[in-house]
Amino acid sequence: MEVGSRKILFFSIPVTLLIMAIVYYSFHTGREIAKRYSPLVDAAMEVKLEATTAHLWFEEAISGDRTLDIEEIWAHLDQSEWYAHAMLDGGENQEGTFLALNSPHLRLKIEETIRGLHYFRQIAQQRWNAQSTSGIGSALDQRFDQAFLEFILAADDVETTLQKVIINDLQTFNFMEQLLMGFILMLGIVIAGLLLRYNANINKNIRALHKQEENLRITLNSIGDAVIVTDTEGVVTYINPVAIKLTGWTSVQAIGAPLAKVFNIVHAHTLEPVNNQVKKVLETGLIVGLANHTMLIARDGSEYQIADSGSPIRNPAGEISGVVLVFRDVSEEYTLLTELQSSQALIKTLLNTVPDMIWLKDVKGVYLTCNSKFERMYGAQENEIVGKTDHDFIDKELADFFQENDKKALIAGEATVNEELLTFADDGHIELVETIKTPMTDNKGNLIGILGIARDVTSYKESLAQLKESESRLKEAQIYAKIGYWELLADQKTGIWSEQMYALFGLVQESKAGPETLCEVMNKGDFPTFSASVKACFSSGHEHHVEYRITRPSDGEERWIECRGKVIADSDGKAQKISGFIQDITDRKNAQQTLRQSEATIRNKLKVILEPDAKIDALELSDIIDAQALQSLMDDFYNLTGMLGAILDLHGNILVAVGWQDICTQFHRCHPETRKKCIESDTLLTHGVAHGAFKEYNCKNNMWEMVTPIVIGGKHIGNVFIGQFFYKDKVPDVELFRKQAKTYGFDEQAYLAALDRVPRFTRDEVANGMHFYTKLTDIISVSSLSAIKQSRLLSEREREEKILKKSFEGAIQSIAMVVEARDPYTAGHQVRVANIAVLIATEMGLQPMQIDGIRWGAMIHDIGKINIPAEILSKPTKLTELEYELIKEHAQVGYNIMKTVDFPWPIADIAHQHHERVDGSGYPQGLKGSEICIEARIVAVADVVEAIGSHRPYRAALGLQVAMDEIKSKRGTGFDATVVDACIKVSEAVKLVLNG
Numbered sequence: 001m002e003v004g005s006r007k008i009l010f011f012s013i014p015v016t017l018l019i020m021a022i023v024y025y026s027f028h029t030g031r032e033i034a035k036r037y038s039p040l041v042d043a044a045m046e047v048k049l050e051a052t053t054a055h056l057w058f059e060e061a062i063s064g065d066r067t068l069d070i071e072e073i074w075a076h077l078d079q080s081e082w083y084a085h086a087m088l089d090g091g092e093n094q095e096g097t098f099l100a101l102n103s104p105h106l107r108l109k110i111e112e113t114i115r116g117l118h119y120f121r122q123i124a125q126q127r128w129n130a131q132s133t134s135g136i137g138s139a140l141d142q143r144f145d146q147a148f149l150e151f152i153l154a155a156d157d158v159e160t161t162l163q164k165v166i167i168n169d170l171q172t173f174n175f176m177e178q179l180l181m182g183f184i185l186m187l188g189i190v191i192a193g194l195l196l197r198y199n200a201n202i203n204k205n206i207r208a209l210h211k212q213e214e215n216l217r218i219t220l221n222s223i224g225d226a227v228i229v230t231d232t233e234g235v236v237t238y239i240n241p242v243a244i245k246l247t248g249w250t251s252v253q254a255i256g257a258p259l260a261k262v263f264n265i266v267h268a269h270t271l272e273p274v275n276n277q278v279k280k281v282l283e284t285g286l287i288v289g290l291a292n293h294t295m296l297i298a299r300d301g302s303e304y305q306i307a308d309s310g311s312p313i314r315n316p317a318g319e320i321s322g323v324v325l326v327f328r329d330v331s332e333e334y335t336l337l338t339e340l341q342s343s344q345a346l347i348k349t350l351l352n353t354v355p356d357m358i359w360l361k362d363v364k365g366v367y368l369t370c371n372s373k374f375e376r377m378y379g380a381q382e383n384e385i386v387g388k389t390d391h392d393f394i395d396k397e398l399a400d401f402f403q404e405n406d407k408k409a410l411i412a413g414e415a416t417v418n419e420e421l422l423t424f425a426d427d428g429h430i431e432l433v434e435t436i437k438t439p440m441t442d443n444k445g446n447l448i449g450i451l452g453i454a455r456d457v458t459s460y461k462e463s464l465a466q467l468k469e470s471e472s473r474l475k476e477a478q479i480y481a482k483i484g485y486w487e488l489l490a491d492q493k494t495g496i497w498s499e500q501m502y503a504l505f506g507l508v509q510e511s512k513a514g515p516e517t518l519c520e521v522m523n524k525g526d527f528p529t530f531s532a533s534v535k536a537c538f539s540s541g542h543e544h545h546v547e548y549r550i551t552r553p554s555d556g557e558e559r560w561i562e563c564r565g566k567v568i569a570d571s572d573g574k575a576q577k578i579s580g581f582i583q584d585i586t587d588r589k590n591a592q593q594t595l596r597q598s599e600a601t602i603r604n605k606l607k608v609i610l611e612p613d614a615k616i617d618a619l620e621l622s623d624i625i626d627a628q629a630l631q632s633l634m635d636d637f638y639n640l641t642g643m644l645g646a647i648l649d650l651h652g653n654i655l656v657a658v659g660w661q662d663i664c665t666q667f668h669r670c671h672p673e674t675r676k677k678c679i680e681s682d683t684l685l686t687h688g689v690a691h692g693a694f695k696e697y698n699c700k701n702n703m704w705e706m707v708t709p710i711v712i713g714g715k716h717i718g719n720v721f722i723g724q725f726f727y728k729d730k731v732p733d734v735e736l737f738r739k740q741a742k743t744y745g746f747d748e749q750a751y752l753a754a755l756d757r758v759p760r761f762t763r764d765e766v767a768n769g770m771h772f773y774t775k776l777t778d779i780i781s782v783s784s785l786s787a788i789k790q791s792r793l794l795s796e797r798e799r800e801e802k803i804l805k806k807s808f809e810g811a812i813q814s815i816a817m818v819v820e821a822r823d824p825y826t827a828g829h830q831v832r833v834a835n836i837a838v839l840i841a842t843e844m845g846l847q848p849m850q851i852d853g854i855r856w857g858a859m860i861h862d863i864g865k866i867n868i869p870a871e872i873l874s875k876p877t878k879l880t881e882l883e884y885e886l887i888k889e890h891a892q893v894g895y896n897i898m899k900t901v902d903f904p905w906p907i908a909d910i911a912h913q914h915h916e917r918v919d920g921s922g923y924p925q926g927l928k929g930s931e932i933c934i935e936a937r938i939v940a941v942a943d944v945v946e947a948i949g950s951h952r953p954y955r956a957a958l959g960l961q962v963a964m965d966e967i968k969s970k971r972g973t974g975f976d977a978t979v980v981d982a983c984i985k986v987s988e989a990v991k992l993v994l995n996g
Helices: 002-012 016-062 070-089 104-129 139-179 181-186 189-222 241-247 277-284 331-353 372-378 396-412 458-481 499-505 515-519 527-540 586-610 627-641 662-668 672-686 734-744 748-756 763-821 829-843 848-859 863-867 881-888 890-898 907-913 934-949 960-969 977-985 987-995
Strands: 091-093 096-098 226-230 236-239 265-267 294-297 303-314 320-329 357-361 367-370 416-423 430-441 447-456 483-489 495-497 544-551 558-569 575-584 645-649 654-658 695-698 704-712 715-727
Touching: 016 070, 016 096, 016 104, 016 139, 016 189, 070 091, 070 104, 104 139, 139 303, 226 241, 236 241, 241 320, 277 303, 277 320, 303 331, 331 372, 357 372, 396 416, 396 430, 396 447, 430 458, 447 458, 483 499, 495 499, 495 515, 499 575, 515 527, 527 544, 527 558, 527 575, 558 586, 627 645, 627 654, 627 763, 662 672, 662 715, 662 748, 672 695, 672 704, 672 715, 672 734, 704 763, 715 763, 734 748, 829 848, 829 934, 829 977, 829 987, 848 907, 848 934, 863 890, 881 890, 890 907, 907 934, 934 960, 934 977, 934 987, 960 977, 960 987, 977 987
Parallel strands: none
Antiparallel strands: 091 096, 226 236, 226 320, 265 294, 294 303, 303 320, 357 367, 357 447, 416 430, 430 447, 483 495, 483 575, 544 558, 558 575, 645 654, 645 715, 695 704, 704 715
């Protein structure tokens, strides 16, 4: 360039004026190009920059950024449009003056860009006005993004076309310059300088253009959405920082890689791969939005819910040169949407689960929603009900009734309740429902509709009726059971009584009652106890339970009352009242008194039977004989002979009877006077008959009877009868009996018919029968007296056995004390062993007699130690082998001492075998298994458990757990397995024995 310049300078001198003209032309033309097109390039950039800024700020604003003012966003769009118009018509601002374009083609493209800007602003306005429904992924959102992309493409097209115009003008200019090159070669230094200056200006403009492009790139990198650009083969050519963050691929890693590898998307629910939309964009040339539930899996495995679209990139010729993917992380929005949908589904499920009918109407009565129970009532689905009114489903009268109740609730401004009888369309059943209608308002207090809830109260109404009936029956039951309900308030002055309370007390009913009312009827001596119990109930919460006497004013009768009550407290635990019941227990008290008297009588009779010196005079015949056995015997005798019989005591009480006739049971013993004659005949007319003899007599009702006495221990105690018969050789005086029928008002015909049914016996038959009954009385007399004597003998024997047992127990305890006196360190050992052995034997289910033997055997199982020196027994150090062998002798010594004593239990064997072991390893005999008596096997386990669990002179107590581990370790080898298992089961009780 410098050599050329020198040449130009050399040859340009002669033609200076011409060069000046050419330079002037070049300078003027270049300046005009720069002046015209440089501001237009800036304007084209500003159109996109202002619109892009508005787009970014709008996305932030609609996403919830309240710091952004929508008017500022509109202002950026206005500014973008101003620059576009400045390119068309010219204009001026602080950046400079803009000259109007002359190119018709470029002007059309700018006008198209302005229309795209208007359309984008229109969609933005619509989206802003419908924010609640224009969220990310919505159709309006997609239209919004589509409009912006179309605008950007149009602006890019303007910019591209402008560059073409500039290039064309520059080419024309260069052509002119080439024409002048010949002249320029002849120009000198001036022309060369002018050209250098011109080139410098051009380079400056180009650098400015590159800077603007870089600013655009920075802008794209700064937007909040992720952007990936691919070529027509789906290979990544550009990735912005947001996309780098979401995909986990760096720019170096991503550029040149297939899009499917970088942009790994799957269906969020199925995790199946989603078709890459680049291919579809290239095929259709349209903007393609991502499907719902699309999830991006980043390179590190992170997962993101994403939304947005892919758009084609077109070159100035309109051909697709690539695809731009714009997407964003909507994981949080997706989660919120999913939770919202779940919440809505849960609410709907809850509404459909509720057994009540639920619906919502607007203020005009049009249904907005309802639950499944309501659907059944109209026999239609919710989508068929919503948007309609009651008149679309039911007759006008009922529909008007429903809407009238709606109006009442709306006018009242609060919930109203009414009952309605509804017929369900699905199955035709009828329900009585209680309907609650409540006006609904929004968060601003504006009325939006009315909520209805209808509950089936058919069963409730029926239950209410049943409850009233039950209350009535309960009241009757309280009257029958003589029970009254009462309450006494915390002031101890005010009370509430049920009607039955007043009835039981014989008082006139009042609204309130208290202690002073009770004082009117209660026995004065019982009131202090009653009052003290009430105070204790209020102060400590103890149950109030007293019995007291009252004297009823209504009839002056004294009655016994049982009173119970419990304190009722509030949530803070403060006593509010006592609530309780009273019951008339007079009959129970009388029965208790009668029972006590009866028990006294029975005790006295037992005393007579069991005490040798007592006399039989206090006994009744019923106390001695077995009436059931005698009844069976006399039944058999009657079946054989047809002979009537009975056994009566001296008071005329019938204990055994067989074959009694209707004339007696239906007539004589039914009338007061004739029954009196029967009793007199049974008692007075039987006196003076000797034991072993019998007497014939005519009863006071003119029936033949025979009697023989029952004598026990010389005491006449009852009689055996043959009664209600006639002799065959003597005709009954019918007229006499007819007269008796008239006298006592009997049905004469029935009475005489009963007379005809009275049996007839010969005198021999009666005599033979009486001989049988006489012998029977002898048997009764002898057996009863023998039974009394036997009872007395057994009673005496039991007393003697108790004395003997007490003496035996004393002897055993004395022997045990002798052993323990020589071994103070093991004091109480034998007693504890005995107690443990009894626990084991009881758990094993042994008989009480056998358990007693185990107790006494264990009490003296170590009696053989009486033969061992005391210094060995109490030695505080380990025994020598010789001393241990001497200790082992105590089992044999104990056996030798006890074997000569005749016990009902194997006492000697327990002492002898309690150190034997079931595997034969014990001493002194080396017995095995069942060769050892069960009593000794039990004492062996108890002895070891007590020895380990208690203190010894050479060591402290090792504790129950060590003892249990010891017997478990030798279960089935050293110790009987059944005994060990039983000991383990009663271990808690054993622990008490050891600690006792």
